[in-house]
Structure formats: structure tokens, C-alpha cells
Amino acid sequence: LELLHKLALTTKSSTYDFYRALEKLTVNTGLSVPKNHYRQLMRMNLQWRHLKMLKWGGTAMGQDPSGVAGTKEGELAVACPLCPRPGVNLPVGWEAEPVATSYLYRMFVCMDANFRLKNQQVSNYSQDPGLGIGLAYLLPREVYERYIVSRANDADISTCVGLQALAKAVTKFSKGLRHTGVGGAFCGRSEMVLPGAIGNLQKGERYANMDYVFGSAIQGTTLALGPATTLIPAIPKLHEPMHGTKDHEVYSLNFIPGVGFSDFETPERFWSAHNALGNSTKTQGPGSRQDVLDDHFGFWNWLKYVGLGKTLMRRYKQAVGLRNIHLEGHRGLTACMDPEQVEVWEAVCVAWEADIFPKKAKNPYRTAGSTISTARVKKDLVDEEEARLAGGGIAHHATSASAFVELGLYLEEVQVRIRRQAKKSATHSTLYKDGSLTEQCNLLRSRLRGWERLVPIYMPGVLQYRIDGGTSTSLSTSAPASGHPEDAEVWLPSHIPASHRENVCMAGLPGIETRLREAQAYDALEKVRNTLKIKSRMILFKNQNVRGQREGTKSRTVIESIHEKARLAAERYRRARVAKMLLSGPGDWELTLQVLQNGDIRGYQDANQLRERQGRRGLLDDAQLERMAAAPSTSNVLADDIDGLTLLNEPRERRDGTGETRRTLSWIWTSTSNTPDPGDSSDDILRAEWAKSRARAARGTEEVLLL
16 A cells, blocks of 8 residues: 555556556466455555545644544645744744835745646545545535535636636536536745645636635635735746736736746646646546545645755755846946936836836836837838928939839849749759749849839949949849849949948938838848747647647648748848948947847747757767768857748757746847937836846845745
8 A cells, every 4th residue: 555655646647557557467367367356445545545644644643632523624734834824934023024025924826727637527425525625735615615606607807818718717618527627726936735725626717716716725824914915916927928918017027026036837837747647536536536636735745845955955056146147237237327317217116116006107117119110111201202302302203212222122022032932942943934933033024124224313323333343334133144033133222332332322312221221120020020929829729739640741831831931031131130231330229130140030938049969979870970060050050041940949858948047038029129219318118128137136136035
């Protein structure tokens, strides 16, 4: 029984698997099998679990004069040593702690539901009442079910588009099930289950169930909940991007004072360790199921309890290093700013943190700058052209200067698209037999001829520039040397060196291209971000719904088309940024429009690209070494090697860092589509970045004190 108990706790195997193993050890051939004693073993195992729990809880074998009958609800649970309990782990006078450090005595409760630990309509509580229901982690049945029945007609309303659990609460498949799962409350710091904080779900994750679970979880504490008690809601860090992002800074753990580096993903870690129980507990009677779950949940708490010393030391060492990094970074950022402006921002941050939920104070982390887009820049250029003509300006051609540059950018984009289509074929010539591509090339040639007629008007010096450079004396771009229109040179001010640009281009033309290139870069960056969001949703849908080789291949083809869109957008951004650099030169705009490496093109949930590892000497054969030497480096792909870009995540191991602590966000998610004015000290983008830096430093300091 001791072996069976420990095997079940550590491997989550069922009693039936153990009994089958004993049968095979006795008669491996299946002949002359002894009389079946599986039911007796089940009964003995349940009694053994219950007696062990009573013994460990101090209520058996004369340890408690009141005996088993005097055991209170939740008393057999392994209590969390980090949750505040006056008279147990709080110092004398803790009530007088200043507000700035009152978070040291705060209770952190995480809540979530699990739909794998379901239970079928097998047996009933009359035949299988259980031995210790309500004495440890699962709620007592009678009072809990009476409350749920009283709230059966409540409407669960959610304004968050990411909270699908409520949307599916009523429609969740429940035919033939007594319970569709369980909901629980946990300590966010120790990751232990709270006593009496696991409740069965009758129809999805409803408010009534989770409210009762939360009330039961905090009922075990002796903290006085007065009128001044405040509840601070938060969204776990991994789940935050899945919810609606509008005005969600108030729920972000990065900006809530007193939480340190807590991610509050405790329920997900807990469920992942106990999902395997679903196969065995799904067909058990209601009482036996609750006893088994209580036993396994107690084992989880015990492991957390005995390993708390090592865990706290490991976290403390990491927290000290991260705190020092964030503090120094914030000091350096603050030293570069106007002290008076910093005081104003500090006051805004303090007021926002002091405001209770729901916050009405000004949000220092939100940016509301104007967005620069190609459509907006085009409209501004048209308005400026109309104003110039109305003021007596001369129209050089029916096609305006801004339309001339727009046409040039369009022709560049078409050339890139055709070149990428041509690369998909094994040979460049066979693809030209395709009618679709031939039609595109003919259309491009026609538009290039129209372009040639505009070049002498807006770039009159380009012919002389080409003669001086020793190139062709013809302006014809529709018939390049290769014979392919996608290889033709599309002359724009960015193609001319700065020393010759004034003599080659019409006045004002470089400025027009500068503005359009900047808008093109912002649009392309936004396209990359949107494509990554779509890719994340499609992969999530594929993992949850697609099964089988045929369907998997189809979905993989669709995802690859998303990859191609990301490659085109990234190439467009790089092309626009290079042109912007040639036209404007280095400047503050590089802080927003940074160099886009392949490793930067990843979703907000994707981890950093792994560095290449070299295999241990003597473990790789010659063929493997040759392939490694011939393969291009994936950790340092050139910025213009867009074909090497893939959006599929790399396989990662535990030592690679699979969590959120060491993951850094790619700059494409922190860069905004705004153009900050360096002379405006009140710029909201700079304020938001400073406030986030302040929050990171504060969370690091809090984490060290909490540990």
C-alpha cells in the first residue's frame, strides 16, 4: 500500500494500472490468473489515503483529543507558510506598517478553472459518500451546492473579448457529466493550494462558482476585512496579451505596486501537474474522486513546502541581479532628462498608483500620439499641392510631384513581388511560361513606360548624372539588360547621392520622398505586427482543432502564406528605412525606426532566438559536422536575408528559458507609430517609457523585500 500510494502521487497512475502490473508479475502468460481482488484493493487504497491524511494532519492516533470528529473544514490541508496569518507569521505591530511597505503583509490569490478534471455520472453520494469531504482542499458539498442552486439564473456578463471561459459556460459540453471540471484558488507566491479552495463546476466557469471558491479561500485567514479593505484585480502575465488590450494597464502586473516579479501563473503550473488525473478520476464515484484529489493536492503542497528554502534562495539571487539592472537603467534614463519634467511625471505615477480600482487618475503608461500612415501623408501632400497652386504656383505636369514619388514606390513594390514569385520556381525561365506572371510583367512594362515620361520633368538631371557615372545614356527603364522588367532601375531621389541630389531633382522632391518613406516604414511595421498576431491565433487554432495529416498539411500551407506576408512586410520596411537613411541621414528617428533583424520578427509571446550550440566533441559524425559547417548561421542572419526568416518557434528546453522571467519583448512591440518631437519635453511616448522604467525598478525592489 505504501508503494502504491507513492507511485500514484508521483506518476499519477491509477490503481488499476498497479493491479494489472501485479497480475503480470504473478502470471505473465495470462493463464490461471488468481481470483480478482481489484475492488478490495481499491477499498484498501482509499482507506489508506484517508488514514495517512488524518495522521499527517495531526488528528489520528491520539494526536488530537477531539479525534477525527473534531476535525474542522480545511484543517487537513498543508497550510501556506507565506500567506499572512496574525499570530503565526506576522510580526507584532504589523498593522502600523507604512503604506509604502504594507504589501509585505498582503495576500496574493490566483484563481482559475480546469475542465480536464471532470467527473461522469457514475454512482452517487449515497453509495460513495467519501471519507473526508471538506476536510482538506475540496469544498464541503451541501452548503456549496445550495449556494450554486440559488444563483442558477444569474447572467454571467464579461466585457473582455479574451475571456472565452464565460462565453462558453452555458454551452460547455456537459451531457453525461456530474461535474465539467473544478475551479480553484491558490497562493500567488508559494504556488500552494489554499485550504477549502477547490470547487466542482456544474456548468463551466460561472461567476457563482468562482465567487464562492474565492470567499472560502480567504475565509481561512484571520485577517479583518473592514471597509478600508481593497481588492486589486490583475491578469497573469502570460494571459495578458490574450485579453483585450484597451485600458488594460490597470490589470498589468508590471504596473501594480507591491507584486514584485510575480507572474501569478500558479494555476497553470498546478493544472499541468494534475491533468493526468483526469483519466482515472473521471469514472470514479463522487466521494472517492474527492478523496483522491485531496490526496494529490496535499502532496503538491507538501513538495512546495519542503522545497521552499531552495526556491526562495534561487529567486532571491535572481531578484537581486534584476533589481540592480533595472535600478541602474532607470537612473541613467532619468539623468538624461529635465529634472522638472521628471518631477511632473513622478507625481502622475504616484497619483495613478494611489488611486484605487477602478482607477480614474491619469494613466502614465498610455500613449495617445498621432499615427503616421501612408494614407495620411498622401492626403497632406495633396492638400499642400492644392494650396501651392491656389497661391499662384505652376503645375509642372498633370501628375503632381507627390503622385510621381507614389508611382515610383508602387513600381518598386510590384518589382519585388514579381521577383519573389520568380524565385518560387526551380528555373527562372519556366516561370515565364505561366500566363499570370507574363501578364504581370507586361503590365509592369507599360507602367514603366509611363514612368519614363515623368522622370525628365521631376528629375531633369538624372540623364547627365548617368552619363557622368559611365552608365547608359538612355532613360529607358522598361528594357533592362536582363530583359525582365522587375530588374529595371526606378529612379527616385533616394537613389541619388546627397552631393548630386540638388542638381538632379526638382526642388522639394527629396522632402516628399522622405515623408512617404517614413510613412511606408510605419505602415510596414504595423503590417508585421498584425501578421504576427494573426499567426499566433492561427497556430493556437491549429493546435486546438486540427487533427490528422491531411488537415495538418492544409493548415501548415495557410500558415506558410502568413509567413510570406510577414517577409514582404519586413522587406518593405527595410527598403523604406534604407531610403530614409539616405535621404535624412542619422537622427532621432532611428530610436523608433530601428534596424529590423530576422530575430526581431517574433510575436509578443515568442521567446528570444536561441544561440547556436556546438555539439560535444566526439558525439557528432563527419556528415553532421559537414552539414553544420555548410549551413548558414541562424542566430545572426543578415538584415537583408529575408528568405531565411521563419515565424515558427524553435524547440526549447528548460535550460533555454521557457518562462517569462528571462524573455524580452522585441522592439517592434514597444516601438510606436509616432514621431516624437525631441524638443517637446512633455511628449507622451517619452513619459510612458520613463514610467515603465520606473515601474520595472520598483518591481525589482519589491521582489527583493518580499523574498
